[in-house]
Amino acid sequence: MSMKxxxxxxxxxxxxxxxxxxxxxxxxxxxxFFKNKKNRFDNPIGSTLNKELPILLDALINxxxxxxxxxxxxxxxxxxxxxxxxxxxxVGFLLLLKKVIREELDGKTxxxxxxxxxxxxxxxxxxxxxxAFDIYxxxxxxxxxxxxxxxxxxxxxxxxxxxxxxxRSDKGEEMNAN
Amino acid sequence: MAEDKYKQEDLLKIEYCPPRKDWMDSKIDFEAKKxxxxxxxxxxxxxxxxxxxxxxxxxxxxxxxxxxxxWKEIIFEGLHDRLxxxxxLQIFMDICVRCGACADKCHFxxxxxxxxxxxxxxxxxxxxxxxxxxxxxxxxLGKMVGARELxxxxxxxxxxxxxxxxxxxxxxxxxxxxxxTAEITIIVRELLDLVGMNIDWITTPASxxxxxxxxxxxxxxGVLDSLEFAQEELEDITGLKIDLPVNRKGAEILFIAPxxxxxxxxxxxTLLGYLALFHEIGLDYTWSTFASEGGNFGLxxxxxxxxxxxxxxxxxxxxxxxxxxxxGECGHMWRVIHQYMHTMNGERQNGLEEPVSPITGTKxxxxxxxxxxxxxxxxxxxxxxxxxxxxxxxxxxxxxxxxDSCNPARAMGLIEEPRYIINAxxxxxxxxxxxxxxxxxxxxxxxxxxxxxxxxxxxxxxGLPRANAVKYVNEKHxxxxxxxxxxxxxxxxxxxxxxxxxxVEVAGIHELVGNALIMEGAKERTVDLRxxxxxxxxxESEKVSAATGEDTENV
Numbered sequence: 021m022s023m024k025x026x027x028x029x030x031x032x033x034x035x036x037x038x039x040x041x042x043x044x045x046x047x048x049x050x051x052x053f054f055k056n057k058k059n060r061f062d063n064p065i066g067s068t069l070n071k072e073l074p075i076l077l078d079a080l081i082n083x084x085x086x087x088x089x090x091x092x093x094x095x096x097x098x099x100x101x102x103x104x105x106x107x108x109x110x111v112g113f114l115l116l117l118k119k120v121i122r123e124e125l126d127g128k129t130x131x132x133x134x135x136x137x138x139x140x141x142x143x144x145x146x147x148x149x150x151x152a153f154d155i156y157x158x159x160x161x162x163x164x165x166x167x168x169x170x171x172x173x174x175x176x177x178x179x180x181x182x183x184x185x186x187x188r189s190d191k192g193e194e195m196n197a198n
Numbered sequence: 199m200a201e202d203k204y205k206q207e208d209l210l211k212i213e214y215c216p217p218r219k220d221w222m223d224s225k226i227d228f229e230a231k232k233x234x235x236x237x238x239x240x241x242x243x244x245x246x247x248x249x250x251x252x253x254x255x256x257x258x259x260x261x262x263x264x265x266x267x268x269w270k271e272i273i274f275e276g277l278h279d280r281l282x283x284x285x286x287l288q289i290f291m292d293i294c295v296r297c298g299a300c301a302d303k304c305h306f307x308x309x310x311x312x313x314x315x316x317x318x319x320x321x322x323x324x325x326x327x328x329x330x331x332x333x334x335x336x337x338x339l340g341k342m343v344g345a346r347e348l349x350x351x352x353x354x355x356x357x358x359x360x361x362x363x364x365x366x367x368x369x370x371x372x373x374x375x376x377x378x379t380a381e382i383t384i385i386v387r388e389l390l391d392l393v394g395m396n397i398d399w400i401t402t403p404a405s406x407x408x409x410x411x412x413x414x415x416x417x418x419x420g421v422l423d424s425l426e427f428a429q430e431e432l433e434d435i436t437g438l439k440i441d442l443p444v445n446r447k448g449a450e451i452l453f454i455a456p457x458x459x460x461x462x463x464x465x466x467x468t469l470l471g472y473l474a475l476f477h478e479i480g481l482d483y484t485w486s487t488f489a490s491e492g493g494n495f496g497l498x499x500x501x502x503x504x505x506x507x508x509x510x511x512x513x514x515x516x517x518x519x520x521x522x523x524x525x526g527e528c529g530h531m532w533r534v535i536h537q538y539m540h541t542m543n544g545e546r547q548n549g550l551e552e553p554v555s556p557i558t559g560t561k562x563x564x565x566x567x568x569x570x571x572x573x574x575x576x577x578x579x580x581x582x583x584x585x586x587x588x589x590x591x592x593x594x595x596x597x598x599x600x601x602d603s604c605n606p607a608r609a610m611g612l613i614e615e616p617r618y619i620i621n622a623x624x625x626x627x628x629x630x631x632x633x634x635x636x637x638x639x640x641x642x643x644x645x646x647x648x649x650x651x652x653x654x655x656x657x658x659x660x661g662l663p664r665a666n667a668v669k670y671v672n673e674k675h676x677x678x679x680x681x682x683x684x685x686x687x688x689x690x691x692x693x694x695x696x697x698x699x700x701x702v703e704v705a706g707i708h709e710l711v712g713n714a715l716i717m718e719g720a721k722e723r724t725v726d727l728r729x730x731x732x733x734x735x736x737x738e739s740e741k742v743s744a745a746t747g748e749d750t751e752n753v
Binding site for chain 1: 218
């Protein structure tokens with residue numbers, strides 16, 4: 021059985037376990053809510069994980085162009101970037117997939133996987149982590165931009181008044197010069 | 199050495215879950231939680247408001263907080279007074295059965311997963327102390343019955359979590375007992391205020407308001423400058439020199455708006471809308487440069503502070519000799535007016551009358567007690583009685599949805615009027631999903647004094663449920679503008695959307711009214727109140743239309 025066939029066959033089980041692991045990065049009292057509350061508007065975090073993790077898993081199995089899943093990584097990392105996670109914890113949810121797949125293979129002697137295939141899966145997960153880290157950094161930069169831009173909004177009218185006063189003074193100077 | 203300390207097999211045992219903790223474990227590491235709390239109040243502002251300044255200069259991440267020696271005594275005396283004074287507090291302390299109906303309704307919990315952001319647990323932070331002090335079971339059995347001592351760590355935990363509640367009251371909608379967690383937050387913040395613990399973003403605006411009449415600290419001439427500037431801008435846009443009555447004695451109506459409307463973006467465009475509307479209907483009214491703030495940051499301090507800052511509205515109405523007061527688009531301003539104003543300052547209503555619209559003759563019976571009418575009610579009534587002409591196609595470049603601002607929706611039930619107005623001024627209105635609007639509306643995540651910058655991460659995750667619903671209508675219907683009628687919303691939703699749903703702007707309802715309003719004698723409009731081209735009305739569109747022979751008449 022090739023690695024691809026194996027992952028395809030066990031996709032549902034891998035997804036369930038991965039989802040559980042990601043949800044377990046939150047306090048245990050909240051995991052039930054994230055997992056079981058189905059309405060996407062009442063539970064945006066759980067719904068996002070339910071929607072995006074299978075897309076990432078698909079990309080891993082089918083060796084798609086990883087750029088196509090950048091949006092799915094963004095959806096998850098954007099949330100984790102404003103939660104009480106360190107940078108490593110915010111992007112580390114992708115590494116949990118390695119652990120889940122290893123566990124899925126562990127002790128199952130009937131399964132033999134080509135080591136190159138396994139390394140290629142690990143490489144792909146690693147690349148996703150790098151993408152996640154770039155996205156995480158861009159989220160943090162965005163937050164700093166937002167912080168600085170909020171001052172501009174507060175002084176909007178003052179800035180416009182100053183602009184108008186400057187225009188008038190320029191016009192006055194021109195008239196005097198003439 | 200290193201080999202002894204770190205063993206490879208141990209290092210490979212990675213625990214991915216956060217450790218389980220007893221919820222009573224209250225130690226907060228403020229240094230590690232930057233982005234989640236707000237800076238403390240500056241002593242000068244505290245002093246100006248006659249608040250306890252014993253703590254002097256301090257910040258939450260300081261290792262030791264310079265609490266007054268008798269801080270515990272102050273808290274318990276304060277709690278005792280309030281339990282006697284507010285029957286609701288006593289009931290809220292005793293009747294919660296921890297059914298959990300509120301648990302997953304708070305936007306901060308939904309966005310963070312922090313169990314102490316569940317309204318029931320947040321309230322337990324106070325209840326546990328109450329049980330220990332006031333109940334026999336709590337005194338005898340302690341932790342077994344959810345009772346605990348008030349310690350410095352508990353006090354710090356109060357500061358951390360009760361400034362992570364926006365008093366939006368979504369949780370109270372779902373409580374079968376009607377417990378209003380916002381009231382519990384209000385009381386705990388009062389208690390913290392007594393020992394001198396508050397945040398700068400609340401205390402400085404309140405002291406500004408006490409000094410100048412508005413949170414921004416704008417002096418009377420500054421308010422006038424801004425209004426005159428708006429008058430000039432409206433002349434550029436409409437060609438009309440609009441009326442600008444300021445501090446005019448003998449006017450029929452006093453108009454009070456939140457102070458951000460004078461200076462901030464996008465609030466200011468709503469102010470242009472008010473001015474255009476009042477000019478068009480020939481309203482006999484006045485602005486005041488003294489009662490120049492509708493909002494009331496006293497609400498985030500204490501009941502006494504609410505009363506103190508609110509009194510100026512009636513005092514100024516009395517000085518100017520008006521008959522009633524009209525109020526602008528603001529959120530917590532209306533919670534104060536609707537729920538506290540008459541009780542607190544009703545005796546100052548000299549000469550005020552039950553409000554009657556001078557344009558339609560409609561009697562606003564709902565405002566009989568306060569003598570103050572919300573502008574959404576006033577404008578909806580004008581539209582209902584065909585007193586203004588509107589061209590909704592002037593807003594065709596805007597595809598709006600409406601965010602029910604928490605306080606107008608939940609504290610005063612103002613739900614249909616704004617929608618009635620929006621439908622009259624827009625052809626493209628789309629609602630967000632049912633469980634995110636009206637009484638169930640999700641908070642912006644930054645109300646009740648939390649709209650500052652140092653806690654941005656907390657604000658952004660608190661606003662996630664709201665932004666998530668906006669994103670849905672943005673993707674489904676192409677919504678490009680989020681309407682609201684709250685000054686805090688107008689300040690805090692733009693950054694929220696910039697992070698979660700870039701490309702969606704924020705606007706007030708009366709900005710769209712101002713765009714759609716057909717004003718007598720006005721020049722042909724090509725731009726909206728933001729001076730951006732209106733679809734089908736701008737010069738480029740006219741050229742295209744002229745070339746194709748289409749009729750470009752729009753008014």
